[in-house]
Amino acid sequence: MTSDENNAPQQGAVLAVVEHSDGKLTRASLEVIAAAQKWAEALQAPAEAVLVGAPDVELGAELSRYQLRAVLQGRHEALRSYAYDVYTQALQQLITATQPVLVLFPHSYRTRDFAPRLATRAGRALISDVIAMRVEQGKPVFTRPIFQGKFAADVAATGGAPYFVSLQIGAFQEPPRLGEQPAPVRDVAVDPEPSRIKSEAPFHEAQQTVDLAQAARIVAVGRGLKEAKYMELAQQLASVLHAELGASRPVCDSGWLPMDRQIGSSGQTVSPKLYVALGISGAIQHLVGMKSARTIIAINKDPEAPIFEVADYGVVGNLFEVVPALLEELKKPS
Numbered sequence: 001m002t003s004d005e006n007n008a009p010q011q012g013a014v015l016a017v018v019e020h021s022d023g024k025l026t027r028a029s030l031e032v033i034a035a036a037q038k039w040a041e042a043l044q045a046p047a048e049a050v051l052v053g054a055p056d057v058e059l060g061a062e063l064s065r066y067q068l069r070a071v072l073q074g075r076h077e078a079l080r081s082y083a084y085d086v087y088t089q090a091l092q093q094l095i096t097a098t099q100p101v102l103v104l105f106p107h108s109y110r111t112r113d114f115a116p117r118l119a120t121r122a123g124r125a126l127i128s129d130v131i132a133m134r135v136e137q138g139k140p141v142f143t144r145p146i147f148q149g150k151f152a153a154d155v156a157a158t159g160g161a162p163y164f165v166s167l168q169i170g171a172f173q174e175p176p177r178l179g180e181q182p183a184p185v186r187d188v189a190v191d192p193e194p195s196r197i198k199s200e201a202p203f204h205e206a207q208q209t210v211d212l213a214q215a216a217r218i219v220a221v222g223r224g225l226k227e228a229k230y231m232e233l234a235q236q237l238a239s240v241l242h243a244e245l246g247a248s249r250p251v252c253d254s255g256w257l258p259m260d261r262q263i264g265s266s267g268q269t270v271s272p273k274l275y276v277a278l279g280i281s282g283a284i285q286h287l288v289g290m291k292s293a294r295t296i297i298a299i300n301k302d303p304e305a306p307i308f309e310v311a312d313y314g315v316v317g318n319l320f321e322v323v324p325a326l327l328e329e330l331k332k333p334s
């Protein structure tokens with residue numbers, strides 16, 4: 001490489017902003033990397049991953065396995081625990097330094113908190129919960145669900161790059177491509193001011209909530225389970241399948257399961273490998289939260305239940321007969 005090439009300004013990249021929890025990348029982050037790789041191709045730009053966190057967060061090597069132009073790390077002691085103002089500042093500094101064309105986030109609780117602020121600081125809007133992108137006349141057009149997922153709208157930003165987009169969890173199931181050689185890991189200096197807010201303990205720890213978005217298997221319960229006392233049956237199935245328990249809204253409203261187990265438009269959006277729906281009708285508000293699950297098994301006594309429209313396998317029957325039979329089979333030694 002000549003020194004001219006070395007000094008040439010780097011082309012603006014598609015940045016995949018990844019998240020980590022307990023020292024591990026979240027599954028949604030891998031989806032964001034996969035989307036960044038694909039969309040970078042469409043926009044004829046390179047893809048890069050961005051990690052912000054405390055100085056001892058060591059995920060650079062893991063990220064560098066993926067086919068990326070670079071892994072950018074913005075690490076600072078002030079980023080040890082999450083606070084929206086510090087994260088916004090750090091990412092703003094990183095974006096100013098790297099001039100990306102597109103900044104992609106997972107549509108997580110955390111990014112919902114700081115990403116709109118970050119976009120506003122750059123004089124842009126956040127296009128949220130995006131499920132697809134295409135390029136028209138050189139500009140990206142994003143698709144996002146509206147009206148509780150009944151319709152999909154195409155959205156184009158009026159301003160220029162950088163575009164700020166959050167990606168619906170589960171919209172990108174394919175794993176990110178691995179690179180032939182490790183991507184270079186580069187530290188980008190960030191120096192956020194100390195936070196002006198005093199955070200409570202993180203949401204899931206304070207409330208003992210579960211992040212169902214990360215679950216690989218979910219057994220979800222609907223009003224067809226009739227009464228709280230029958231939760232034991234669903235729990236047994238979940239245990240045998242090593243699955244988390246989820247629920248439709250009426251189940252949580254009735255207190256059979258805590259609110260953090262609710263799946264749907266006013267609950268969590270999930271994309272497990274396996275989703276078993278027990279006595280769930282499949283109202284649009286529920287479907288919008290789970291229809292991107294890889295394999296959906298529905299057990300419902302009503303053959304017309306809308307859940308069967310999204311199910312890969314459907315059992316029309318009484319769950320109080322089907323689930324015990326299923327448990328018996330699953331418990332047999334293989």
Ligand SMILES: Cc1cc2nc3c(=O)[nH]c(=O)nc-3n(C[C@H](O)[C@H](O)[C@H](O)COP(=O)(O)OP(=O)(O)OC[C@H]3O[C@@H](n4cnc5c(N)ncnc54)[C@H](O)[C@@H]3O)c2cc1C
Binds near residue numbers: 262263266281283
């Ligand atoms: C603004 C708004 C937001 C909402 N947000 C959410 C949300 O986030 N998540 C959500 O889930 N809902 C949400 N809802 C509610 C949603 O519209 C539905 O009312 C709800 O999803 C229905 O839950 P369900 O399928 O458990 O119950 P039901 O619709 O009552 O369905 C029960 C099903 O069980 C079947 N069944 C009954 N007995 C048996 C049996 N013995 N064996 C097998 N099957 C049986 C029945 O055939 C039926 O299909 C929202 C609604 C609104 C208006």
